[in-house]
Amino acid sequence: MRYAIAIGAVLAAVLWITPPAHAQQAAAGAAGLDFDYFRANVQPIFLAKRPGHARCVSCHIDGTPMRLQALSPGSATWNEEQSRKNFEVIRQRVAANNVTASKLLMHPLTPEAGGDLYHSGGKHWTSQSDPEWQALATWVKGSTGRAAAASPGKVRIIQTNSAGDNVSIIDPVSNKVVGEITGIEVGHGAAVSPDGTRIYVTNESTSTVDVADATTYRVMSKIPLSGHPNNFGITRDGGKLFISITGEKGGVDVVDTAAGRLAKTVPIKGGVHNTYVTPDGRYAVAGSIGGQTVNVIDTATNELVWSVNLGLGVRPMTFEANADGSTKRIYAQLSEFNGFSVIDFATRKEATRIKLPELAAGKRPVQVGGNVSHGMAVTADQKILIVNSRLNNTVYKYSLPDLKVVGSVEMTGGIDPNWVTLTPDGRTAYVAMSGSNWVSAIDIATMKESARIPVGFVPKRNITARLQ
Ligand code: HEC
Numbered sequence: 001m002r003y004a005i006a007i008g009a010v011l012a013a014v015l016w017i018t019p020p021a022h023a024q025q026a027a028a029g030a031a032g033l034d035f036d037y038f039r040a041n042v043q044p045i046f047l048a049k050r051p052g053h054a055r056c057v058s059c060h061i062d063g064t065p066m067r068l069q070a071l072s073p074g075s076a077t078w079n080e081e082q083s084r085k086n087f088e089v090i091r092q093r094v095a096a097n098n099v100t101a102s103k104l105l106m107h108p109l110t111p112e113a114g115g116d117l118y119h120s121g122g123k124h125w126t127s128q129s130d131p132e133w134q135a136l137a138t139w140v141k142g143s144t145g146r147a148a149a150a151s152p153g154k155v156r157i158i159q160t161n162s163a164g165d166n167v168s169i170i171d172p173v174s175n176k177v178v179g180e181i182t183g184i185e186v187g188h189g190a191a192v193s194p195d196g197t198r199i200y201v202t203n204e205s206t207s208t209v210d211v212a213d214a215t216t217y218r219v220m221s222k223i224p225l226s227g228h229p230n231n232f233g234i235t236r237d238g239g240k241l242f243i244s245i246t247g248e249k250g251g252v253d254v255v256d257t258a259a260g261r262l263a264k265t266v267p268i269k270g271g272v273h274n275t276y277v278t279p280d281g282r283y284a285v286a287g288s289i290g291g292q293t294v295n296v297i298d299t300a301t302n303e304l305v306w307s308v309n310l311g312l313g314v315r316p317m318t319f320e321a322n323a324d325g326s327t328k329r330i331y332a333q334l335s336e337f338n339g340f341s342v343i344d345f346a347t348r349k350e351a352t353r354i355k356l357p358e359l360a361a362g363k364r365p366v367q368v369g370g371n372v373s374h375g376m377a378v379t380a381d382q383k384i385l386i387v388n389s390r391l392n393n394t395v396y397k398y399s400l401p402d403l404k405v406v407g408s409v410e411m412t413g414g415i416d417p418n419w420v421t422l423t424p425d426g427r428t429a430y431v432a433m434s435g436s437n438w439v440s441a442i443d444i445a446t447m448k449e450s451a452r453i454p455v456g457f458v459p460k461r462n463i464t465a466r467l468q
Pocket residue numbers: 045046053054055056057058059060064065066093103104105107108118119120121122124
């Protein structure tokens with residue numbers, strides 16, 4: 001009897017030691033984790049049969065940590081009450097907005113794809129592009145509402161063609177164009193609604209944002225803007241578009257997508273060329289070429305919060321996030337500068353300016369215009385920054401956060417690496433080769449070109465999105 005009590009005390013001590021870490025994660029996760037999404041999209045993963053693998057439920061209902069509710073006799077899934085209990089158990093194994101700190105995502109993922117070393121239940125996913133893994137990531141990142149109800153959809157690269165009359169949709173698995181939106185001349189930027197049903201494209205020829213159906217690729221409607229549009233960003237809930245408007249009277253148009261109309265224009269001196277929404281969705285960041293400024297707008301209030309002047313026209317930007325998902329640094333390319341500026345988000349100041357490597361002796365720069373370094377992207381794990389140089393006809397790989405060059409690829413045979421987007425697993429960069437009318441796929445690990453995908457005329461802006 002005394003022995004039993006002693007064991008009980010040891011067990012209690014062990015249990016006492018483990019919960020704080022879980023409790024901490026649960027507290028962080030409590031706000032953003034959506035129960036309906038969990039029930040519709042996460043729980044089915046535990047029941048799914050993968051070839052060669054035992055199912056999650058076959059072990060996790062009995063005898064393992066992360067104990068799921070037993071299924072009621074004759075029932076293929078959990079009822080509401082059981083689902084709520086499962087939700088409580090599972091949310092202790094994830095950290096809100098932080099996939100790498102979420103055991104649920106790291107434990108069944110192969111180490112090669114970024115997962116942890118060992119899971120007694122085996123490695124069920126070999127890539128972060130796996131739709132199941134993506135469904136979990138969507139949940140951890142705090143998806144709710146309309147986006148939450150939808151399944152995660154297929155990953156696509158959306159390539160606008162700046163001198164064409166179409167938008168090319170690329171499948172990054174087959175590296176083929178699998179769809180085309182026609183009837184958009186001089187398309188500039190693109191964005192996709194979080195439920196993957198609509199593709200928005202800014203149309204320079206009609207000064208509208210065109211709304212296309214993601215299944216039929218037909219333009220369904222056109223929303224008039226206050227002026228000539230360039231690039232734009234979408235909020236995480238899909239409710240607002242923040243659209244660059246160029247020219248002296250320009251600024252940022254805020255479009256209400258539910259109402260299908262312009263809600264407000266935030267004036268910005270010198271007009272705006274590129275606007276992005278930060279990875280945490282809290283800010284729209286607008287770069288002005290004429291005003292030489294980076295401008296940060298609160299996406300909740302649509303008000304300008306702060307600006308920084310960089311002394312040169314501001315071109316493409318990308319963002320590095322903190323572990324909690326908030327913005328750490330803005331990387332901004334500048335007119336006539338073969339490199340980029342590094343802006344510290346917390347202090348709102350330029351921290352440093354990085355020059356890209358000089359060309360090797362005997363190599364000639366490529367004369368493609370003033371914006372010599374154009375197109376940048378950060379991998380989802382925040383470890384790599386990809387930077388194009390049009391001047392050097394080369395794509396560079398920098399390590400983060402230390403900003404050291406760790407690789408590069410000269411785009412031999414092609415002209416003008418002008419824009420870049422990455423797959424969600426951070427393995428492949430899709431670089432628009434504006435002078436060659438194709439998109440190059442680059443394997444980021446080896447920095448080797450792995451495919452060339454012919455698209456429309458003078459392809460520039462591209463994005464990665466999930467379509468239904
Ligand atoms: C063959 C049995 C088995 C299968 C199948 C299995 N697991 Fe596990 N799982 C375990 C065992 C045993 C542990 C505890 C030891 C360990 O962490 O490796 C565990 C641990 C875990 C943990 C860590 C729990 C904690 O609190 O530390 C997570 C998360 C997890 N599994 C998720 C899954 C998911 C998701 C699936 C399905 C895709 C799955 N497991 C399939 C046996 C299994």
